[in-house]
Amino acid sequence: MVAYAGVVADDVFKALADPTRRTILDELTEKSGQTLFEICSRLSMKHQLGISRQGVSQHLAVLEAAGLVETRREGRYKFHDLNTAPLRQIAERWHVPHASGPQESTP
Amino acid sequence: MVAYAGVVADDVFKALADPTRRTILDELTEKSGQTLFEICSRLSMKHQLGISRQGVSQHLAVLEAAGLVETRREGRYKFHDLNTAPLRQIAERWHVPHASGPQESTP
DNA sequence: TTGATAGGCAAGTGAATGGTTGCCTATGCT
DNA sequence: AGCATAGGCAACCATTCACTTGCCTATCAA
Numbered sequence: 001m002v003a004y005a006g007v008v009a010d011d012v013f014k015a016l017a018d019p020t021r022r023t024i025l026d027e028l029t030e031k032s033g034q035t036l037f038e039i040c041s042r043l044s045m046k047h048q049l050g051i052s053r054q055g056v057s058q059h060l061a062v063l064e065a066a067g068l069v070e071t072r073r074e075g076r077y078k079f080h081d082l083n084t085a086p087l088r089q090i091a092e093r094w095h096v097p098h099a100s101g102p103q104e105s106t107p
Numbered sequence: 108m109v110a111y112a113g114v115v116a117d118d119v120f121k122a123l124a125d126p127t128r129r130t131i132l133d134e135l136t137e138k139s140g141q142t143l144f145e146i147c148s149r150l151s152m153k154h155q156l157g158i159s160r161q162g163v164s165q166h167l168a169v170l171e172a173a174g175l176v177e178t179r180r181e182g183r184y185k186f187h188d189l190n191t192a193p194l195r196q197i198a199e200r201w202h203v204p205h206a207s208g209p210q211e212s213t214p
Numbered sequence: 215t216t217g218a219t220a221g222g223c224a225a226g227t228g229a230a231t232g233g234t235t236g237c238c239t240a241t242g243c244t
Numbered sequence: 245a246g247c248a249t250a251g252g253c254a255a256c257c258a259t260t261c262a263c264t265t266g267c268c269t270a271t272c273a274a
Binding site for chain 2: 009010013014016017019022025026029082084087088090091093094095096097098
Binding site for chain 4: 014017018020051052054055058059075076077
């Protein structure tokens with residue numbers, strides 16, 4: 001049950017626990033390969049998140065430690081890419097039927 | 108993007124953030140409809156988790172608030188059942204290909 | 215070389231969280 | 245009735261965590 005290259009499940013779930021980090025993943029889903037400043041701008045503009053650059057940087061570090069974000073440096077720029085591979089274990093672990101499967105009805 | 112009957116995404120991710128709670132979900136996956144005491148026993152026996160009954164009870168409350176666990180009372184017993192429905196949004200939100208999809212290789 | 219841009223490191227702070235202990239209610243058995 | 249079992253509630257404590265401020269390094273352009 002190896003999760004993802006030395007990254008344990010705990011890191012992934014801890015990373016997903018914060019709403020700001022989930023929003024960052026949303027932004028990277030929409031546009032891959034953004035820099036730190038670009039992500040800061042989008043969080044501020046689109047999501048009204050008043051958070052410092054360092055705050056965002058720390059969130060990105062957590063996401064990277066969890067294997068959910070990968071980075072590549074080019075000159076003075078560091079680009080961030082989304083990697084959803086670690087998320088797959090969630091569905092597998094608890095036998096989650098994927099979309100269009102049996103739907104629950106809770107009125 | 109309604110998640111699950113009034114339960115917001117935040118509750119689900121927060122619930123999954125704790126390793127003990129994930130173990131509880133594991134146990135309920137293996138055997139559905141356990142009582143609080145049964146879950147306590149299993150955590151102690153199978154997982155060497157030295158945690159008080161109240162501790163487990165609080166975890167179950169968090170899982171229930173997240174919609175991941177449903178309960179039914181019968182006499183003095185309260186049975187706990189797993190509900191994976193809230194987990195489906197995770198795969199959908201970040202377009203996670205399900206198992207047997209394209210696999211990542213990271214050496 | 216000077217200045218501006220992109221990012222990193224480290225310490226400090228307040229709030230949230232997991233866990234405990236102590237006591238209380240409800241159901242069932244004899 | 246009396247006792248044991250199953251569970252609930254509330255206050256308290258220690259740790260973790262998100263976020264900030266302040267300063268430092270590296271790359272590029274004038």
